[in-house]
Amino acid sequence: MALLLSRGFHRCPSYVLLESERRENTLIVRLKGEWRIDNLAQIESALAGVPAGVERYIVDFTGIETIDLSGAWLLHRWVRSMGDRLEIAGAPPAHFDFIDDVLQLEPKERVPPPEARLSLREALAWLGRNTLEWFRQTRDAIGFFGRVTVNGLRAFRSLKHLRVPSIARHVYETGIQAIPIVSLIAFLISVIVAYLGAQQLRQFGAEIFTVDLVTVAVLREMSPLLTAIIVAGRSGSAFAAEIGVMRLNDEIDALQSMGVNHFEVLVTPRLAGLLIALPLLTVIADAMGLAGGALLSSVLLDISLDQFLPRMKDALAPTTFWAGIVKTPVFALIIALVGTYRGLQVRESSRELGRLTTVAVVQSIFLVIFADAVFAVVFVELDF
């Protein structure tokens, strides 16, 4: 049984598979060597290299040493493409019978034929289809938010629909597990802002205002926004991927067929979990940011903690902290809804899964920043 092993091992570098000889208006083609898939490129070039435009071809198969199905198939196709002009000398390769059989087989399974392509009609149809698709998506999105609202309301009416263990799991995964990275980033960004701010303010001898800068910037803007962006990257993608994989495995169909409401099982707990986790994470980010500011002030600006704290108290309006925190449930809503919505949209393939996970992250970050801008304008108008 050396056969099995040896076949894969040696590869003939450049192999002559065919010789042709011209006699008046007849071309005699002598095939030889190994017509196997291992020599695919050589088979291809050998067949392409047969001179065209000759009246009669005579093919001699006797020189072929080994042939496999792929080689035989390419040869068979070539022979068929020559039609009547070609005559066969010597017995054809063994696989030709099999291929003749296969060509006569009726397919056992049918697929619908592809639609014919007509340029102008096709273009119009494309336009129409995309418009309809757009409408359909908008309708789906609205339907999605409607169902989320209904399920959310029902969940808060009765404890059974709330699924507390599931919510707890999501609070743990999206909140507790994100504490280290959120703390680190909040701390570092606040140090950077304090450092740059202090350099500018020093020119006016107003270094002490660094404290005001850090306090207001961290509490009002930076920590809610940064936390939301980090969570969108971490958990928004996780939501979309988890739900998307369940879609691909028909798990969601399974849930539905059991009469289980998949919104209640998959969407509402994630939403509720994030609504709890994100404000708490933001509070932690606030604390870490202020700590970063205080540390930098005491190390670089000679503002000790004893000076920092009273100054911070002065800088704080009663609303500063709340102006930041009030935004976080909205951010949580955006991240959870976009993530789960995109996850549920996954159909068909793993490529779709990757695409929609990316879309989920990009869209939720965009929407979070957009919402933040709206808040900024509204707060200025309200003098909040």
Added chain:
Amino acid sequence: MQRVGNERQTTIRPRSGGTDSAAPIISVRGVTNRFGPQLVHDAVDLDVYPGEVLGIVGGSGSGKSVLLRTMLGLHRPNAGDVRIEGMDITRMSTEELLAIKRRYGVTFQHGALFSSLTVAENIQLPMREFFSASERTYDALAELRLRMVGLPVEAGRKLPSQLSGGMVKRAALARALALDPSILFLDEPTAGLDPISAASFDELIVYLHRSLKLTIVMITHDLDTLLATCNRVAVLVDRKIVVDTLEGIMNNPHPWIREYFHGPRARAAHLARGAR
């Protein structure tokens, strides 16, 4: 052209593999597989001879898939070895192993088609990996595989998710045939098919076996498939393997094997065959 017929084959018997004369292509020796405390295989032996169709049966969870993965070198056994033409696969170099795997065609229990590629691209993937050729040649080669397994050429442009269960099984077989393998490993090729599709799949396997002189190792739950296609049967019971010819295994006194081959479902299968 015998295979073009709608009823389950009674006339077509696989060529009986020269069981005793030839040396085995694959021999499994003393293989023990353990997952934590759970012992799946206890020093089992199994030989696969060239040109035969070997059926592997056993209860659900008896370790059929694990045995197949061990033979393919995808799973390293806790003890024992797997020899391919006398060479131990655990001691082979990567190139040697690759050269051998290129002669294998495998279908997995759940199809394992790449979901983001069309069926034709699935079939062409191993070809593109190993051989360079033009797109037209790749397309021609994919067309042959599709035709061989009884799929229409248009099916090549579909994604796996757009196919029916029977078509997925055929597409998986088409991909397994991509590199003109000499051994086919099929993990439950007819599970989940309706009886008519399953029967025509059995015909297809017998047909390929006879025309291409393939060696086939097939895991199956389907008694009909077993009766229609296999020369020899390996039964996984009590963490051991019992191998025999189909006739021999039917007369085996082991209670599980008796139940399997002579239980109510088995009687129905025999009856159906007898009636034809």
